[in-house]
Amino acid sequence: MTTTPCPTKHHAVLKAAARVFLAHGYSAATTDMIQREAGVSKATLYTCHPNKEALFAAVIEHECAEMARSVQALTATRGDIARTLTELGHAYLRIILSPVGLALFRVVVADAPRFPQLARHFYLAGPKAVGGLVAAQLTQAAQAGEIDVQAVGLDAAAGLFLSLLRGEGQLECLTHPATPPSAAQLDRWVELAVATFLRAFGSRA
Amino acid sequence: MTTTPCPTKHHAVLKAAARVFLAHGYSAATTDMIQREAGVSKATLYTCHPNKEALFAAVIEHECAEMARSVQALTATRGDIARTLTELGHAYLRIILSPVGLALFRVVVADAPRFPQLARHFYLAGPKAVGGLVAAQLTQAAQAGEIDVQAVGLDAAAGLFLSLLRGEGQLECLTHPATPPSAAQLDRWVELAVATFLRAFGSRA
DNA sequence: GTCTATATGAAGATAGAC
DNA sequence: GTCTATCTTCATATAGAC
Numbered sequence: 001m002t003t004t005p006c007p008t009k010h011h012a013v014l015k016a017a018a019r020v021f022l023a024h025g026y027s028a029a030t031t032d033m034i035q036r037e038a039g040v041s042k043a044t045l046y047t048c049h050p051n052k053e054a055l056f057a058a059v060i061e062h063e064c065a066e067m068a069r070s071v072q073a074l075t076a077t078r079g080d081i082a083r084t085l086t087e088l089g090h091a092y093l094r095i096i097l098s099p100v101g102l103a104l105f106r107v108v109v110a111d112a113p114r115f116p117q118l119a120r121h122f123y124l125a126g127p128k129a130v131g132g133l134v135a136a137q138l139t140q141a142a143q144a145g146e147i148d149v150q151a152v153g154l155d156a157a158a159g160l161f162l163s164l165l166r167g168e169g170q171l172e173c174l175t176h177p178a179t180p181p182s183a184a185q186l187d188r189w190v191e192l193a194v195a196t197f198l199r200a201f202g203s204r205a
Numbered sequence: 206m207t208t209t210p211c212p213t214k215h216h217a218v219l220k221a222a223a224r225v226f227l228a229h230g231y232s233a234a235t236t237d238m239i240q241r242e243a244g245v246s247k248a249t250l251y252t253c254h255p256n257k258e259a260l261f262a263a264v265i266e267h268e269c270a271e272m273a274r275s276v277q278a279l280t281a282t283r284g285d286i287a288r289t290l291t292e293l294g295h296a297y298l299r300i301i302l303s304p305v306g307l308a309l310f311r312v313v314v315a316d317a318p319r320f321p322q323l324a325r326h327f328y329l330a331g332p333k334a335v336g337g338l339v340a341a342q343l344t345q346a347a348q349a350g351e352i353d354v355q356a357v358g359l360d361a362a363a364g365l366f367l368s369l370l371r372g373e374g375q376l377e378c379l380t381h382p383a384t385p386p387s388a389a390q391l392d393r394w395v396e397l398a399v400a401t402f403l404r405a406f407g408s409r410a
Numbered sequence: 411g412t413c414t415a416t417a418t419g420a421a422g423a424t425a426g427a428c
Numbered sequence: 429g430t431c432t433a434t435c436t437t438c439a440t441a442t443a444g445a446c
Contacts, residue, residue: 047429051423110311160397175325199406247442248443
């Protein structure tokens with residue numbers, strides 16, 4: 001080896017690139033912005049990443065990994081299914097309606113035609129992974145007799161719950177930037193989703 | 206007046222601009238592409254629209270108006286609520302999961318931070334308008350005793366139905382471009398949404 | 411109003427010194 | 429490995445002839 005790269009600058013580049021790409025998307029973001037925001041020169045930027053596309057891919061992969069970490073950390077306290085879904089729902093909504101969560105969705109979806117593999121990665125790291133967690137919880141609840149999802153199946157039921165959860169909130173946040181939802185609004189969305197899901201699939205008492 | 210603009214070229218510009226902007230988004234689209242695709246010169250393009258931003262706004266407004274027209278045309282045959290929701294759902298999914306519907310969503314959401322008023326316009330012309338239609342149908346169904354949505358209210362119930370309807374399908378289509386859903390898949394999404402909604406809010410028989 | 415030709419600036423990427 | 433300076437390409441927008 002000749003000389004070793006500077007880890008602190010390398011890190012600064014990725015952090016700056018994340019901010020710029022998430023804020024502006026792939027095309028509107030410029031390497032100049034990233035370079036300036038990272039406090040490094042253009043040459044340094046191109047030392048670690050061959051070009052703008054590769055840097056973008058690195059950023060999105062990293063953000064997806066972060067999201068996957070957050071999702072894996074979603075730990076549901078054992079209790080009745082209503083409480084479990086409420087906790088899971090609240091935590092998941094906090095993730096996807098956060099500034100970073102919304103920006104990531106925006107950018108991934110916007111550039112999906114150009115970077116389809118990144119979009120699929122996002123899908124797997126986020127929605128799909130959460131679906132698995134929810135399905136696992138529903139399995140236990142079904143065994144405990146709390147719910148009955150035989151009519152649609154476990155995976156479909158998990159997907160329906162997540163659709164109820166995301167639905168309004170994500171759409172409104174995406175189309176009304178600069179108007180973050182209140183905590184009360186968040187609570188209401190979760191409550192509506194849980195209540196509706198249990199009305200549909202909860203066992204009659 | 207001096208000379209009148211050529212309506213056919215003006216129209217060609219808007220059509221070309223729509224194709225280019227919907228395919229690439231605001232930033233990645235170039236006026237060169239639009240000019241070439243419309244078969245006119247740059248000067249002609251700038252005669253009708255002061256700049257790229259204005260042209261983009263005109264395109265999105267027009268597409269929103271088109272979508273609003275499609276939505277207003279959604280006419281539900283009178284029948285039981287299950288059939289009504291199925292028809293409405295199928296028609297609405299066909300709109301938002303069509304190539305143009307998906308592209309419009311992509312672009313509007315992607316550029317919402319830069320064009321917030323266009324995003325709000327989209328929200329009103331699409332999801333909000335459909336919500337109104339659904340709420341109207343639910344009102345009649347509630348009066349007929351077919352459903353009971355007192356627990357959440359009419360508007361919330363309409364929103365929940367649309368969330369169930371969009372949920373999986375829109376997310377999958379957005380993150381898996383070039384993989385359009387089959388007709389069977391579409392039917393299944395509608396069926397799942399209607400069945401789940403009625404399990405939650407249908408009157409017990 | 412429409413075209414060809416062009417001004418002007420900025421973007422992505424590299425050369426060469428240290 | 430990092431920086432400054434620069435090359436090349438291409439984008440938005442306009443000038444001037446018809």
